[in-house]
Amino acid sequence: MTTRIFSGMRPSGKLHLGNYLGAIKNWIALQDAPDTAQCVFAAVDLHAITTPYDPATFQQNVTNVLLDYLAAGVDPKKSLLIRQSRVPQHTELMWLLSTISPVGWLERLPNWREKVEQVQSMGDRGASYQNNLSLLSYPVLMAADILLYKANLVPIGDDQLPHIELTNEVGAKFNHLFGDTFPNVKPFIAAGARIMSLQDPTKKMSKTGDDGIALTDTPDEVRGKIKRATTDSGREVTFDETAKPGISNLLTIFSTLSGKTVGELERDYAGKSYGDFKGDLAEVVVGFLAPFQQRRAELAADPATLARILTESEEKARIIASENLAEVHRAMGL
Ligand code: AQP
Secondary structure, X not given: OOEEEEEEEOOOOOOEHHHHHHHHHHHHHHHOOOOEEEEEEEEOHHHHXXXXXXXHHHHHHHHHHHHHHHHHOOOOOOOEEEEHHHXXXXXXXXXXXXXXXXXXXXXXOHHHHHHHHHHHOOHHHHHOOOOOHHHHHHHHHHHHHHHOOOOOEEEOOHHHHHHHHHHHHHHHHHHHHHOOOOOOOEEEOOOOOOOEOOOOOOOEOOOOOOOOOEOOOOHHXXXXXXXXXXXXXXXXOOOEOOOEHHHHHHHHHHHHHHOOOHHHHHHHOOOOOHXXXXXXXXXXXXXXXXXXXXXXXXXXOXXXXXXXXXXXXXXXXXXXXXXXXXXXXXXXXX
């Protein structure tokens, strides 16, 4: 089967280890897979403006996300790297899909309530956002982001699964009403890669309202954050998500970055302290981030290259998007 891939991140803050291990790591693997015919990776800026943001620093956030993608290994020779707002077909398709998206399907999504709670905790500016239509309707824009490129595989963290289900429901309803147009979309989820908050390991690591490990953190920041990470009662370094959510989360991070299994790590740290384990984990994270940050610094020093990559990618993306949107227009009688 030919694979067409779409995925994106909100430029709503610094990307963190959860974003990398839950999604970007898979983007890099998939862009090299033999069946992959098309990859589009986006800074989804139109999603980022649905929660409070500062217009004065917003473009820098967008640039930072794009630099993170490239430094992590997104290859512009194989993948299109775009800013969502520069391909206006995303929003037009969203409108067309919203004409067949029942409000009840959106109200049922858990992510909606989480986003409302997130903005409610963001002070006066948050109060201006809590009742806005886009907090409810943004999953229709996500469906449009994916279906615009007829993507059939979306590498994401497992928190995004309800959005893929909605995309398939809306796509299937469109096909039923207007004729076969959109493919079925499959999520691509990395095993064991929901990375939890270091302060509260019952919540996921997040860009907003959380002090996660940013991909751009200095070695000392990484060491400090891991040292302060919430651990659990007891002394054994063992994986048990219910009784030991903190240590289990750190074991997941250690395992995915080092390539060692959780079982091997449990054996390595039998009889050792949480402090020994955390100290070694910090060095693994620092060692992983060093080459990433080196590449990122080189890319940041050469803004003309990023600008050229975006111009070329967005032009190609607009061509694919306008062809697919024309098909939607014909199907809908527009
Ligand atoms: N903690 C996580 N573990 C694994 N995967 C994660 N993702 C996010 N957090 C984790 C995955 O990263 C992608 C980015 O999603 P997004 O930027 O659209 O927003 P999000 O999921 O809402 O991410 P954040 O970090 O929590 O940011 P904000 O603060 O903007 O809400 C998705 O594929 C997600 O699954």
